[in-house]
Amino acid sequence: MTPQVVSGTRRRAQQLGGDASVVKGPLKGYHHETYVLPMPGGTRIVKLREPRAEILWFDRRCFQSEEELLRALQGQISRIPEVLDVEGMGLQGFIEGRTVGQGLLRNGRVPDALLDQLLELFREMVRITPEMLGVKRRCMDKDRAEDGDSNAFLERLIAFSEEQVFERNHERFGGLFAELGLSGESFARLRKHVSGLQERPFCLLHGDLHRKNLIVDGQGQLWTIDWELAMLGDPLYDLATHLYLMRFPADQHRRVIRDWCRVVEHIRPGSSRGWEHDLPLILDFKRAQSVFTDVIRVSESLLRRDGKTLNWTGLPLAALKLQRVLVNAAEPLGLSETPSHSRIMGALVHWRPRAEFA
Template identity: 25%
Template sequence: MDALALYEKSRAQDTALSGFYNLNVRLEADTGPVLVRIPGPTAEPMDLTLWPEPAVLAAIRPYVSQAPRLLHASTDPRFQIHTFIEGHRVDDLSPDGKPLPEWVLNGIEQFFRELLHVPLSALPALPPDWPADGDTKGFALRLLSFVQQIRGRADAALDVLYGKLGVPADPCGPLAERAERELSDRSFRLLHADIHRKNMLLTERRGVAVLDWELALWGDPVYDLADHVHKTAYATGDRSLVLAGWEKVAPAECRTAWRADFEFYCAYEAMKSAVVDTVRWGRRIAEAADVQQRQALAEELRTKLIAAGQHWGGGPPPAPAEIERAAVSWWDTVSTAAPEA
């Protein structure tokens, strides 16, 4: 396999699947189909990261059966080559809020079973200042600190947008106090930290493969469950089955007082979503092709702000029309100020 030739060929393709951080191109290699994964245009990081994705994929290979296999990784230029997994994304089978077949839920349960048994000894080294095993308070505060960094790095124009939408300068304070007061100690595990319908593939053998490991962390496994449930938007019955399935496969030391702390992490996800999606949805609103699409996106963002407001103690957000106007005004300011290419 000529990895550099595949990289150059992938750069010439116009069929890349774009995520927030990477471009993905399917190509045919001598050994069969592969996926070339290239960092996308530079974007402000909106998620906490710990390790390079290739190091994670190499570490999990003996333990996680349904994940991409790393074939090659390069740092100059930066790209990876993975095995290409044939299948359909879960959101193609069933979009957010719709029920999933039992075999898919079983596949997700099996994935958690394997993930929760990856030993720390197999993983890359942790930073010296990373929270110690079982320090769930320290882990939660690390998550909250990163969200506070996202809010704090807003320039003047974005700060105006946050203010108009009711996102406070310190959206994390109440949850930080709650973390100190409520969270129970639990054994840490490997976390994928981004399992949702677009990152899960249904394979020909009725398995569920999980993609995109660049956000993997070592921390409280209850956070990974809450992050997954928040992003996957399960139907009510499926949500209960997933929680029961996780409880069944999680080691006892990962389940201490987990249901109460699951609710804490759900609150964290609602808060983080509003902070991050003010930027992402704000741009989508401003760039929407028609009035109906802008209105729908503004209503979605308002729903996120309502869910977050109860955790940061704010009042009700503005009406969708006001959100739309604020987002367009913000993006006009950003676009005008941006230097010409």
């Protein structure tokens, strides 16, 4: 029997916990290898996580350290993980509960009590302006949009997708992109489509508010985790990202928009300025952005563990997923037509030799 390989992250978790049997994990997650363990004495449960070396980053990160950001937000944002100092490391406290994606009705409705708490989270974030956070940032000053310049803010995100997702992965996925009708011109069309946004005062954004990052504890309190993609920018972008990821039923979608506008305008007038025109455009950006990341992720998911052999049984479903995202993003990307299901399957098969003999 082949001995099980223990990763360095798991070894560190076992050393901190003092007993391998108390370590749980790895938890599901794309970017990190994560373990949960109690501290000696059992007074706290923490998460030890480290970035996966082999993964691709598809989202721009603003802050140098999520833990530093969480420390700065204590007392300003309710119900976020605390950061504990353990042997020279800052470890996040583990929030026990269930995600908003668990135990809900199949139509995807979110209980009203949780929607109210989500709105309170937005209320707290819109209060936090760029000058209020003295947390080290990754990006250079020249790469930051001026406060209120929503057009420049979105342009930085488009540029990141173009340079760090499309161009950086073009050597391996360029042929597949081309067969699906995607090229460098797609970004020029996208820029034209989303131009003309209104100015809105910048604030703190979570950047990744989906069901798995929202935890409900035993008392029904909503906690927000995974602040790694947090940034400072256009508040309407955070609402658009939240709506795009949550997939609310139509009536809740409308309610969240209405109540969000009321909440942010009360705290910082102008935060929802022009939302009727701009929100659909930012949602179109999210749809377009997901095309390039989904092409890479879906095609990579077709490879077996050896990283070379194609999983043929998964091919039809993978092609269906890509067909859906291409149809949804056809307008902002200026696609005159979207490839058929069979054509997408063919494109994935053509891409296979590049994967197998790279």
